[in-house]
Amino acid sequence: xxxxxxxxxxxxxxxxxxxxxxxxxxxxxxxxxxxxxxxxxxxxxxxxxxxxxxxxxxxxxxxxxxxxxxxxxxxxxxxxxxxxxxxxxxxxxxxxxxxxxxxxxxxxxxxxxxxxxxxxxxxxxxxxxxxxxxxxxxxxxxxxxxxxxxxxxxxxxxxxxxxxxxxxxxxxxxxxxxxxxxxxxxxxxxxxxxxxxxxxxxxxxxxxxxxxxxxxxxxxxxxxxxxxxxxxxxxxxxxxxxxxxxxxxxxxxxxxxxxxxxxxxxxxx
Amino acid sequence: xxxxxxxxxxxxxxxxxxxxxxxxxxxxxxxxxxxxxxxxxxxxxxxxxxxxxxxxxxxxxxxxxxxxxxxxxxxxxxxxxxxxxxxxxxxxxxxxxxxxxxxxxxxxxxxxxxxxxxxxxxxxxxxxxxxxxxxxxxxxxxxxxxxxxxxxxxxxxxxxxxxxxxxxxxxxxxxxxxxxxxxxxxxxxxxxxxxxxxxxxxxxxxxxxxxxxxxxxxxxxxxxxxxxxxxxxxxxxxxxxxxxxxxxxxxxxxxxxxxxxxxxxxxxx
Numbered sequence: 001x002x003x004x005x006x007x008x009x010x011x012x013x014x015x016x017x018x019x020x021x022x023x024x025x026x027x028x029x030x031x032x033x034x035x036x037x038x039x040x041x042x043x044x045x046x047x048x049x050x051x052x053x054x055x056x057x058x059x060x061x062x063x064x065x066x067x068x069x070x071x072x073x074x075x076x077x078x079x080x081x082x083x084x085x086x087x088x089x090x091x092x093x094x095x096x097x098x099x100x101x102x103x104x105x106x107x108x109x110x111x112x113x114x115x116x117x118x119x120x121x122x123x124x125x126x127x128x129x130x131x132x133x134x135x136x137x138x139x140x141x142x143x144x145x146x147x148x149x150x151x152x153x154x155x156x157x158x159x160x161x162x163x164x165x166x167x168x169x170x171x172x173x174x175x176x177x178x179x180x181x182x183x184x185x186x187x188x189x190x191x192x193x194x195x196x197x198x199x200x201x202x203x204x205x206x207x208x209x210x211x212x213x214x215x216x217x218x219x220x221x222x223x224x225x226x227x228x229x230x231x232x233x234x235x236x237x238x239x240x241x242x243x244x245x246x247x248x249x250x251x252x253x254x255x256x257x258x259x260x261x262x263x264x265x266x267x268x269x
Numbered sequence: 270x271x272x273x274x275x276x277x278x279x280x281x282x283x284x285x286x287x288x289x290x291x292x293x294x295x296x297x298x299x300x301x302x303x304x305x306x307x308x309x310x311x312x313x314x315x316x317x318x319x320x321x322x323x324x325x326x327x328x329x330x331x332x333x334x335x336x337x338x339x340x341x342x343x344x345x346x347x348x349x350x351x352x353x354x355x356x357x358x359x360x361x362x363x364x365x366x367x368x369x370x371x372x373x374x375x376x377x378x379x380x381x382x383x384x385x386x387x388x389x390x391x392x393x394x395x396x397x398x399x400x401x402x403x404x405x406x407x408x409x410x411x412x413x414x415x416x417x418x419x420x421x422x423x424x425x426x427x428x429x430x431x432x433x434x435x436x437x438x439x440x441x442x443x444x445x446x447x448x449x450x451x452x453x454x455x456x457x458x459x460x461x462x463x464x465x466x467x468x469x470x471x472x473x474x475x476x477x478x479x480x481x482x483x484x485x486x487x488x489x490x491x492x493x494x495x496x497x498x499x500x501x502x503x504x505x506x507x508x509x510x511x512x513x514x515x516x517x518x519x520x521x522x523x524x525x526x527x528x529x530x531x532x533x534x535x536x537x538x
Contacts, residue, residue, distance in 0.1 A: 168460065
């Protein structure tokens with residue numbers, strides 16, 4: 001949909017308010033000895049924390065006050081329909097395993113989407129005090145080093161690329177094989193960065209993130225941030241990524257094409 | 270050797286000065302587009318950065334002024350003999366691969382050792398602005414959440430433990446198998462944290478770090494910090510770890526014994 005400049009500015013303003021509201025709720029629980037993680041998924045280890053719920057409640061409170069007619073999709077409390085055609089999508093703590101391990105790699109994911117997908121998003125890391133914002137003409141990082149533009153880098157060859165994913169197994173055995181088929185051709189492979197990996201692509205520090213098994217709320221904000229910085233995010237078939245599942249984020253189109261071809265070669269073999 | 274309270278206080282004071290001196294030198298180069306990494310080891314990817322050298326030079330400058338008679342072992346500029354029986358051991362940027370990827374998991378490692386090994390150490394993360402200090406009666410973390418005591422946690426069973434290592438391959442194929450033999454029995458495995466992993470053990474956030482192929486300067490400071498927080502760091506045979514190689518850091522003796530037994534079972538099979 002067409003979003004006026006005035007509305008874009010208001011959405012950016014509210015996105016910052018949402019990130020501001022989530023910060024104290026997550027930090028109240030981060031690195032606390034009493035942090036208790038429930039087991040949400042009996043098949044695996046997917047902890048939900050008090051912080052997750054408190055941060056989402058705080059953000060829903062901001063929206064009820066500031067933009068009550070927008071829709072909401074949140075990881076913890078599900079779907080709230082709206083009437084404006086705009087939907088806020090958030091994951092109050094992306095990277096809960098990182099969160100309960102004390103690593104500074106989790107983040108608060110906030111985005112606003114229309115019928116075409118995410119239009120603007122924030123990846124916020126409250127412990128470091130770092131925020132990555134992309135969309136509506138904005139592509140900026142604010143953190144310990146000040147305010148800096150986000151700009152993906154120009155790495156063209158897979159053999160020059162740094163590639164990231166969170167877990168070495170990635171997803172299914174076939175998905176894991178496809179990831180490692182690409183990673184073997186890269187210069188450097190790193191693990192464990194959660195949503196911070198996408199922020200590093202947008203910051204021009206790394207070149208590729210390849211993941212599988214994502215939820216829509218895991219990837220909406222990263223799509224907005226990476227795209228605003230000149231990168232490209234799709235699924236492993238080259239289509240829209242905001243429905244989740246298999247995702248590849250690349251610093252530029254050439255690298256995206258090279259990595260996608262290798263993923264598909266592995267999946268077809 | 271016996272180190273008087275007065276000397277201990279002076280060593281702590283100087284250790285903080287060293288960390289303070291290294292911070293601007295590392296941050297000047299962190300996340301810069303112009304960061305150029307040389308290839309130190311033709312067999313692998315082990316970049317040395319300008320930041321590495323500048324930080325070590327800055328620290329050597331502090332020691333020349335403050336404690337000129339102590340020895341120095343630095344990653345970049347080697348051994349400078351001393352006459353006091355005390356040797357400063359530092360790695361100006363531990364986790365250079367993390368550094369050149371923009372992740373906040375690298376650190377400045379500073380320690381002071383006598384003939385028995387490290388007695389006090391600092392793990393400093395300049396980008397976050399976080400410092401972990403252990404030794405001479407001190408065990409403290411200073412960072413975004415304020416000043417907090419370091420205290421390893423009480424996790425006794427491997428099945429309740431969170432285990433970290435930086436690279437999933439760990440070291441040689443046999444070393445990798447041994448790590449994964451332990452990791453399969455743990456509750457949660459995470460990768461990619463560089464020296465920050467040891468700081469998380471000392472902070473009571475995770476339980477085990479198992480690595481191989483370390484240099485002495487990689488592990489001196491972590492030994493001091495983890496030990497001061499009540500943890501235990503040895504090699505995979507249960508002996509002194511400060512010579513490098515295979516290292517296991519555990520939150521407590523029970524967990525150390527359990528993990529060590531599993532490592533040795535795998536190596537013997």
